[in-house]
Amino acid sequence: MKNKKISEQQIRHLAKLTGLSLISDEIKKFPEQFSEILDYFEILKQINTKKIKATSQVTGLENVFDPDKPTASLPIEAALKNAKSKYDNFFKVKAVLKK
Numbered sequence: 001m002k003n004k005k006i007s008e009q010q011i012r013h014l015a016k017l018t019g020l021s022l023i024s025d026e027i028k029k030f031p032e033q034f035s036e037i038l039d040y041f042e043i044l045k046q047i048n049t050k051k052i053k054a055t056s057q058v059t060g061l062e063n064v065f066d067p068d069k070p071t072a073s074l075p076i077e078a079a080l081k082n083a084k085s086k087y088d089n090f091f092k093v094k095a096v097l098k099k
Contacts, residue, residue: 006034 011030015022085092
């Protein structure tokens with residue numbers, strides 16, 4: 001079962017959405033590879049999983065958390081000691097949102 005081949009234009013679009021910089025050779029190589037991956041998904045869709053319980057992990061390991069305990073904050077002077085740029089008692093950074 002073969003899926004419709006993914007186009008180079010779609011690869012460029014995916015790269016843009018994910019912030020990947022792809023070279024020309026990769027853009028030419030990826031359509032076939034992506035199409036093969038989608039073919040495998042089509043095979044997996046045929047497997048009956050109705051009696052299979054959902055799992056989030058299979059190792060049996062669990063996260064261990066220490067209880068939260070209020071403690072004194074780091075003094076402002078110590079927190080800002082190695083700051084590249086500061087304004088009053090704050091870190092000064094470049095804007096992260098566009099207007």
